[in-house]
Every structure is written in structure tokens, then in C-alpha cells.
Amino acid sequence: MTETDPLRRLLDAVLEADGASLEEMAAGAHLSPFHFQRTVRRRAGETPSAMRRRVRLERAAWSLQGGAAVTEVAFAAGYDSVEGFSRAFRRAFGCAPSDLPSRAERGHWLPAPNGIHFHSPTTLYVDAGRARESSSGDVLTLLVQHDLDDVDVLLTAAAEVGEDAYRAMRLPGSRPRGFDGPDETLAQVMRHLVLSREPWLASIAGEGEPDLSGPDDPASLAARHRRTAPRWLAMLRDVDRRGAWQDAIVDALCDPPESFLLSQILAHELTYSTHRRQLARWMLADAGLDTTAAHLDPDPILWHRRRTGEQP
Structure with a gap:
């Protein structure tokens, strides 16, 4: 929003x-x-x-x-x-x-x-005017909400490691999505997790190319995520309400311009975000953080139980 x-x-x-x-x-x-x-x-x-x-x-x-x-x-x-x-x-x-x-x-x-x-x-x-229980039977919403929530959790965890550990080289040559650049440090992974949706949102809304510059410390990225995540959820709700997942956009921000189905965009983002969230966990553990804590568990089942208060 x-x-x-x-x-x-x-x-x-x-x-x-x-x-x-x-x-x-x-x-x-x-x-x-x-x-x-x-x-x-x-x-x-x-x-x-x-x-x-x-x-x-x-x-x-x-x-x-x-x-x-x-x-x-x-x-x-x-x-x-x-x-x-x-x-x-x-x-x-x-x-x-x-x-x-x-x-x-x-x-x-x-x-x-x-x-x-x-x-x-x-x-x-x-959450688009819905009560919290409504996502239980909507797997698409559940997956997207879990993804966004988990980025929040990882940003909080990344703030606990020192600046040197945050920017230390941990996986030389890591480049999951070529056009983004390297994901060799925790800072790079967290930056890509937060910024990757902004070009898609701009293309879908017919806006100009977003400014992806700016500080990449955890606090700054968290503030940016707070602005972008509700827009991403609102886009999901709107497309799902209209049954428009087979609609296509021509992404004029690409060079040359390229067309994409809205369903492809969402699947693309979820795939790379899931990979990067796990990559961030590995890097956090490598930096000495205890990633076995319950709130850092990435399992969407446990996340949904925590979110709704459901008991196993």
C-alpha cells in the first residue's frame, strides 16, 4: 500500500x-x-x-x-x-x-x-480487508505472505550481525539470477530480496524505472520492504480477484522490451526469493548466528501456526 x-x-x-x-x-x-x-x-x-x-x-x-x-x-x-x-x-x-x-x-x-x-x-x-484466517485455504496468498514475512524475519536477524560480518565475502561466484549481479555477501542477498519486486511493480503499473540505489543496511532495507511488501500483496489480490494470471505485460524496462505473463512473474519471484532466503540463512549461520531458533524456522507450516495461533 x-x-x-x-x-x-x-x-x-x-x-x-x-x-x-x-x-x-x-x-x-x-x-x-x-x-x-x-x-x-x-x-x-x-x-x-x-x-x-x-x-x-x-x-x-x-x-x-x-x-x-x-x-x-x-x-x-x-x-x-x-x-x-x-x-x-x-x-x-x-x-x-x-x-x-x-x-x-x-x-x-x-x-x-x-x-x-x-x-x-x-x-x-x-491484508486486503480479509480476516487473518482467510489465507488458510488460499495457497497462493499463503505462499506470498510467508515469503514477505520471512524477509522481515531475515532482515531482523541480519541486523544482529556486525557490519563486517554483514559484508564479508561468503560465497564467491554466487550469482543465482545473472542480471542482478553477485550474491556473494549477506548484504547483497538481503538487498536483492528487498529490491527484486520493485521493477515488476513498476512494469505492471506502467511506471518509470524505479531507483534501486540507496543504503543497503538492514534498517534501511527494512524500511523499504515496509513500503514494497503491501504493494506486492495488493497486486496479488487484484490479479487474483480478476482471474487475470494469464494476462501479459510488455516490460518496457527490459532492453529489449519483453513480454511476461503475470503468473510467470509471480512464479519467478517466489522461486528466486525462496532460494535467496535459504542462502541468507546459510550466511547468517556462517556469521555465527543461531539459525535454529524457532522464529527463524522457514517452514511455512510452522509460520502459519505462529501467525494464526493454530496448535498442531
Whole structure:
């Protein structure tokens, strides 16, 4: 979803306001409180206050599962006391904050009418208005969401290794996709994982060639991924809704221009992204990171169970 998307602006006003009052949230969207509340409820199926409270509790659960202290999480979530936070948390999750299972055992999402959730580490994904359970029977959406989520996980892991380890030569001669250049370092692999969808999105939308320059440290790439991933999901939803996977585009960004089926583009990206995600794991392990941790397990079955809270 682009930064100028009206729903995105409304969500930012709900979640990024300094205070939790309706007036403060509405001010962030430059709307009256009445119009703001009515617009959010109509477009998201949830009042601004309820959405803000739910997403902040999801973020709190994610932080607790990562080892943060209850007191720290309570005040970060905007509560005046640990007791008040604990009561709200217990009502939402059915257990005390200190008793929350690990990420390996359940996800951190709460039921929502709109598919809008806190998505670790810092991303808010909008799942095209669908509730979180809907992807269970849609293998294409599941594969794409897993791919995007896993890139998030790897970017977080890459931030844990030092700069020298991030840029160290680990696999001389590695070049999975020739026109991209080498994938010999973790930095190169992570850069390609994040940037590879942008030219396709530009071609499908009829836009000019995207600027693929810029910093390639994990934090910068994570910020870029937060902008691109929702657009990629939105493209998938739109094509799938129209049954247009056999439609073709002429990619004018190629030299010479070349035609591609939309189905070919998605299969192409999933294939190379899957390879690079595993390559990144090997490089992270080679850099000394413990890649056997549950949250780094790339298995889509375990990922989906963590995401939905499903028990095996």
C-alpha cells in the first residue's frame, strides 16, 4: 500500500497519534472527530479506539514473546499502570502477560474484522480487508505472505550481525539470477530480496524505472520492504480477484522490451526469493548466528501456526 493511500493515512492517524483521544487521532488526519470516526469505521469495520487498543495489545504481545518486561511493555502500550494493562491483556488473550506462550507456540494477533494487524518487527500489513484466517485455504496468498514475512524475519536477524560480518565475502561466484549481479555477501542477498519486486511493480503499473540505489543496511532495507511488501500483496489480490494470471505485460524496462505473463512473474519471484532466503540463512549461520531458533524456522507450516495461533 502506498504512502498516499487514503486508508493508510487513516491508519497512521489512528496508530501514531501521541494521545489516545478521538480528537487527537482525528487531528492527525485533518478531519473532524465525527467524520474521522465514521470514515474509519466504514472503511475498516472497527472504531478508531478499538483498532488502536487491539493493535497496541498485539504489539505488546509480540514484545513480551521476545522477552521484554511486563512493566516496560505496559507503559509503551499507553497504559497508566501495570494493573490496567494486565486486565486488558487478560481480556484480549485469555492469560496474564507473564503467562503468554512463546511465538513458537502461538501468534500475537487478535481477531479482527479487517485483516489489519501489528506485524513484527515494525510493520503494519493490511491484508486486503480479509480476516487473518482467510489465507488458510488460499495457497497462493499463503505462499506470498510467508515469503514477505520471512524477509522481515531475515532482515531482523541480519541486523544482529556486525557490519563486517554483514559484508564479508561468503560465497564467491554466487550469482543465482545473472542480471542482478553477485550474491556473494549477506548484504547483497538481503538487498536483492528487498529490491527484486520493485521493477515488476513498476512494469505492471506502467511506471518509470524505479531507483534501486540507496543504503543497503538492514534498517534501511527494512524500511523499504515496509513500503514494497503491501504493494506486492495488493497486486496479488487484484490479479487474483480478476482471474487475470494469464494476462501479459510488455516490460518496457527490459532492453529489449519483453513480454511476461503475470503468473510467470509471480512464479519467478517466489522461486528466486525462496532460494535467496535459504542462502541468507546459510550466511547468517556462517556469521555465527543461531539459525535454529524457532522464529527463524522457514517452514511455512510452522509460520502459519505462529501467525494464526493454530496448535498442531
